[in-house]
Amino acid sequence: MLILLKGGRLIDPVNQRDEIADLWIENGRIISPPPGRIPDQAHDLAGKIVMAGAIDIHSHIAGGNVNTARLLLPEMHRAMREAELPFSTAKWSTFETGNIYAQMGFTTVIEPAVAPDHALQAHLELADIPIIDKAALIVLGNDDFLLSLLRDGESRSAVADYVAATLTTANGLGVKCINAGGAAAFKYNARTFELDDVVPHYGVSSRQIVQALQQAVEDLKIPHPLCLHTNNLGIPGNVTTALATIEAARGKPLHLAHLQFYSYGDEGDHGMSSAAAALAEAVNKAPNVTVDVGQVMFKQTVTISSDVLRQFNGASSAKPRKSVIFDGDANGGGIVPYLYQENSFINAVQWACGLELFMLIEDPWRLFFTTDHPNGAPFTTYPDIFALLMSRDARAQAMSRLPEDAVAMTTLNSITREYDLNEIAIMTRAAPARLLNLKDRGHLGVGAVADVAVYSPDKDISKMFRFAHLVFKDGDLVVRDGRVTHYRFGKALTVRPGFDKAIEQRLARYFDHHFGVTDNLFAVPSHLLPHDEPFQEVACQ
Amino acid sequence: MVEARIDGKPAGIDAAVKRAAEILGAARFPVIAGLGTDVAGARASIALAERLRGAYDHLGSKRIFADLDVLRQAGQFLTTPNEARLHADVLLFVGRDLTRVWPKLLERLAPAEKPELALEPTARKIIWIDAGAVPAELNGLPLVTLDAPDLRSALALVRARVAGKPVAASGEETKKFDEIAKILNEAKFGAAIWGGETIDQLAIEMLYGLLADLNKTTRFSGFPVGAGDNSAGVVLTSGWMTGFPIRTGFGRGYPEHDPWRFDAIRLIESGETDAALWVSSYSQSTPQWEKDIPLVALVAPKTKFGREPQVVIEVGCPGVDHDGAEFARDTGSIIARAASNSSGAPLASAIIARIAEQIDGAV
Numbered sequence: 001m002l003i004l005l006k007g008g009r010l011i012d013p014v015n016q017r018d019e020i021a022d023l024w025i026e027n028g029r030i031i032s033p034p035p036g037r038i039p040d041q042a043h044d045l046a047g048k049i050v051m052a053g054a055i056d057i058h059s060h061i062a063g064g065n066v067n068t069a070r071l072l073l074p075e076m077h078r079a080m081r082e083a084e085l086p087f088s089t090a091k092w093s094t095f096e097t098g099n100i101y102a103q104m105g106f107t108t109v110i111e112p113a114v115a116p117d118h119a120l121q122a123h124l125e126l127a128d129i130p131i132i133d134k135a136a137l138i139v140l141g142n143d144d145f146l147l148s149l150l151r152d153g154e155s156r157s158a159v160a161d162y163v164a165a166t167l168t169t170a171n172g173l174g175v176k177c178i179n180a181g182g183a184a185a186f187k188y189n190a191r192t193f194e195l196d197d198v199v200p201h202y203g204v205s206s207r208q209i210v211q212a213l214q215q216a217v218e219d220l221k222i223p224h225p226l227c228l229h230t231n232n233l234g235i236p237g238n239v240t241t242a243l244a245t246i247e248a249a250r251g252k253p254l255h256l257a258h259l260q261f262y263s264y265g266d267e268g269d270h271g272m273s274s275a276a277a278a279l280a281e282a283v284n285k286a287p288n289v290t291v292d293v294g295q296v297m298f299k300q301t302v303t304i305s306s307d308v309l310r311q312f313n314g315a316s317s318a319k320p321r322k323s324v325i326f327d328g329d330a331n332g333g334g335i336v337p338y339l340y341q342e343n344s345f346i347n348a349v350q351w352a353c354g355l356e357l358f359m360l361i362e363d364p365w366r367l368f369f370t371t372d373h374p375n376g377a378p379f380t381t382y383p384d385i386f387a388l389l390m391s392r393d394a395r396a397q398a399m400s401r402l403p404e405d406a407v408a409m410t411t412l413n414s415i416t417r418e419y420d421l422n423e424i425a426i427m428t429r430a431a432p433a434r435l436l437n438l439k440d441r442g443h444l445g446v447g448a449v450a451d452v453a454v455y456s457p458d459k460d461i462s463k464m465f466r467f468a469h470l471v472f473k474d475g476d477l478v479v480r481d482g483r484v485t486h487y488r489f490g491k492a493l494t495v496r497p498g499f500d501k502a503i504e505q506r507l508a509r510y511f512d513h514h515f516g517v518t519d520n521l522f523a524v525p526s527h528l529l530p531h532d533e534p535f536q537e538v539a540c541q
Numbered sequence: 542m543v544e545a546r547i548d549g550k551p552a553g554i555d556a557a558v559k560r561a562a563e564i565l566g567a568a569r570f571p572v573i574a575g576l577g578t579d580v581a582g583a584r585a586s587i588a589l590a591e592r593l594r595g596a597y598d599h600l601g602s603k604r605i606f607a608d609l610d611v612l613r614q615a616g617q618f619l620t621t622p623n624e625a626r627l628h629a630d631v632l633l634f635v636g637r638d639l640t641r642v643w644p645k646l647l648e649r650l651a652p653a654e655k656p657e658l659a660l661e662p663t664a665r666k667i668i669w670i671d672a673g674a675v676p677a678e679l680n681g682l683p684l685v686t687l688d689a690p691d692l693r694s695a696l697a698l699v700r701a702r703v704a705g706k707p708v709a710a711s712g713e714e715t716k717k718f719d720e721i722a723k724i725l726n727e728a729k730f731g732a733a734i735w736g737g738e739t740i741d742q743l744a745i746e747m748l749y750g751l752l753a754d755l756n757k758t759t760r761f762s763g764f765p766v767g768a769g770d771n772s773a774g775v776v777l778t779s780g781w782m783t784g785f786p787i788r789t790g791f792g793r794g795y796p797e798h799d800p801w802r803f804d805a806i807r808l809i810e811s812g813e814t815d816a817a818l819w820v821s822s823y824s825q826s827t828p829q830w831e832k833d834i835p836l837v838a839l840v841a842p843k844t845k846f847g848r849e850p851q852v853v854i855e856v857g858c859p860g861v862d863h864d865g866a867e868f869a870r871d872t873g874s875i876i877a878r879a880a881s882n883s884s885g886a887p888l889a890s891a892i893i894a895r896i897a898e899q900i901d902g903a904v
Contacts, residue, residue, distance in 0.1 A: 067780045072613050077784045082794030089795045092784045121875040125781045187628055187730055189760050327620040327762045515623045521876040528866045528877055
């Protein structure tokens with residue numbers, strides 16, 4: 001099938017294009033204009049905006065903790081509308097997730113916190129998300145095996161082999177570390193855990209764990225740098241932890257997830273202020289660091305985190321008042337429903353912190369667009385956040401509804417920057433593709449995967465991004481006028497770093513001795529997933 | 542040779558699938574019950590229920606909702622058997638039939654071994670509330686038992702003494718509760734294991750309250766032994782497909798969850814449902830309803846019915862006849878279970894998919 005997208009405004013920062021031009025698609029790829037050929041399908045896109053499909057690097061869309069949240073909160077997601085496609089209106093289902101992402105022009109989404117022992121469930125869930133491609137980051141850093149390697153002073157290569165073997169079994173795209181050592185320490189009744197605190201029984205500090213994993217990711221040449229959720233998330237004054245963590249990276253690649261949640265000072269009458277400006281400055285000066293924001297929006301949501309220590313401490317603020325605290329084999333996690341309110345001082349500061357980070361971090365190639373779905377806000381709020389980024393007036397209007405003393409604890413009022421569509425395209429397309437080494441995504445050049453989103457410009461920016469005019473996935477037209485027309489099922493992206501297979505025997509002995517089970521139990525066999533060839537490998541660098 | 546019957550007479554599988562599709566396709570509001578099947582079988586069943594605008598339920602619903610209702614009304618502290626085995630210095634068992642529900646429970650927890658990851662590994666202390674006959678594996682271990690004809694009040698009394706509150710009990714009884722409360726309060730990382738027929742929702746909620754209280758000063762978590770027939774795996778699958786657990790219906794074209802309305806037995810006895818698909822591939826369980834309605838049964842070989850269903854197709858057992866993804870109590874997660882004795886017996890998921898294809902074809 002030869003497809004012509006005629007006369008749209010192509011916004012393609014990778015290829016430095018922002019111009020009115022035609023785009024040709026054949027066999028799922030973008031091709032050079034084929035002289036003399038008649039397209040099988042042509043779309044007149046005069047006045048429309050054409051971008052590559054968007055890539056979300058951090059959204060909790062699958063896995064044990066997400067599913068527990070679904071079961072914890074049946075009242076939060078009652079369906080109301082008859083389905084046109086199977087389960088398409090079943091709120092918060094995997095199917096609805098794929099539908100909504102596709103409607104917004106997103107074609108690849110990364111689930112950033114899959115426990116190795118829940119990898120099969122996570123991949124079963126990911127496989128039931130239609131249309132988009134997806135991937136899992138695998139959580140390490142509170143697991144007994146790793147902590148024991150570090151305690152025993154084992155070699156760098158032993159750590160790398162273990163990380164690679166675990167990633168391979170779990171079919172992950174990268175490594176996530178969540179409050180390194182904090183969940184393990186919580187099992188010994190620690191109630192706080194700092195960067196230089198030591199996990200009892202192992203004598204290993206959080207800093208050592210982070211640095212060891214960072215090194216392993218680098219040694220294995222995994223494209224996505226270690227994705228780190230720092231200590232002390234959500235606590236006033238935690239900016240010092242974030243700044244110390246950036247220092248601790250020692251100039252090596254590090255991705256800080258949902259930075260907004262560590263951007264708090266402890267000044268003012270409420271003991272809570274924005275320190276986003278200082279943190280943004282530190283990020284600007286650290287070219288080895290990439291970040292995503294984790295923007296807060298004022299809505300009912302549920303926080304889903306493998307930082308079980310943080311979630312336990314936050315459970316007293318649950319709304320509705322119930323929570324699940326899970327001491328898992330390594331991280332576990334906590335599910336705590338939460339209501340972000342405009343009239344809450346703390347929530348208003350959090351909201352402003354996120355926007356300050358968006359505005360004050362200068363390099364859109366190192367700054368990623370997230371809400372840490374659903375922790376800061378559900379991903380369905382993305383269009384509203386694009387509007388806030390692109391319009392100073394929209395921000396001023398939103399700020400006018402917030403407590404004045406909260407706004408005064410931030411610098412947001414003084415910021416005039418407005419994102420343009422090129423910056424949006426970098427942040428949501430080009431930069432994520434580069435971060436993940438997805439050379440054929442995030443741009444519209446010849447040879448790229450034909451994941452294409454077409455938008456109708458509108459004064460209402462959120463409307464423009466909520467309902468794409470057209471979306472192509474692998475060259476297949478799946479969204480028309482903001483509605484999904486049919487399902488197709490994408491791949492889960494994985495890396496397969498090489499490693500010394502001797503670690504596999506060692507892991508088998510470990511599982512047998514410690515758990516009395518075979519480690520094969522945690523395998524993710526393709527034939528048990530519902531679609532053929534469920535995985536697609538991404539090259540290590 | 543695949544065993545199938547139509548109206549009690551041996552039939553080919555194609556004919557049986559065709560007849561099943563006719564019965565279910567013609568129904569006004571069919572229910573899929575039993576659901577003793579792996580993740581693929583649950584997935585196919587829930588998709589068929591949506592297609593037919595019917596409802597679905599699991600044969601272990603009563604036990605499932607005892608735990609799930611507490612979780613979604615109050616919350617829960619949960620851990621895994623691995624963590625209990627490696628960390629727990631105190632094991633708190635609640636319920637007399639835990640090892641009947643899960644025969645490998647004590648083997649899995651290895652209570653006689655010291656918890657390897659404890660800071661100072663010492664012999665575990667074990668409390669068993671409503672123990673019944675104490676399993677032989679615990680002979681010689683530091684064990685305190687408490688008879689509890691009424692689990693709710695026993696747990697309430699223990700909880701009160703853990704919090705240092707007075708209780709209305711005899712001196713001797715109070716001494717016993719205090720002995721237990723002391724062990725619980727002094728635990729470094731305790732694990733409660735509960736379940737079976739004698740513990741109901743209110744008792745589980747009281748246990749949750751006890752865990753919440755204990756976690757104010759120390760660490761205590763736990764896990765239920767749950768129900769069989771991959772009930773937990775089916776609930777999880779239902780969770781991601783529809784947002785809701787079992788007892789969900791699609792009469793309005795979108796999922797609605799109501800544990801009373803979509804109770805399969807109630808739906809059938811009340812006449813709201815006019816045909817049923819029964820799936821039981823792990824055990825020879827049969828429907829527990831009385832009413833005679835058109836029934837298609839996908840069941841383990843040699844299942845005996847009080848009343849012959851219209852269509853019977855024998856299916857394989859996941860993890861035995863074929864590979865399957867299912868919830869494993871051993872790990873507290875969905876795992877890949879390889880066939881232990883691979884056979885050509887059909888997969889429930891494949892038969893359900895064929896029935897669905899026939900129905901789609903007829904539309």
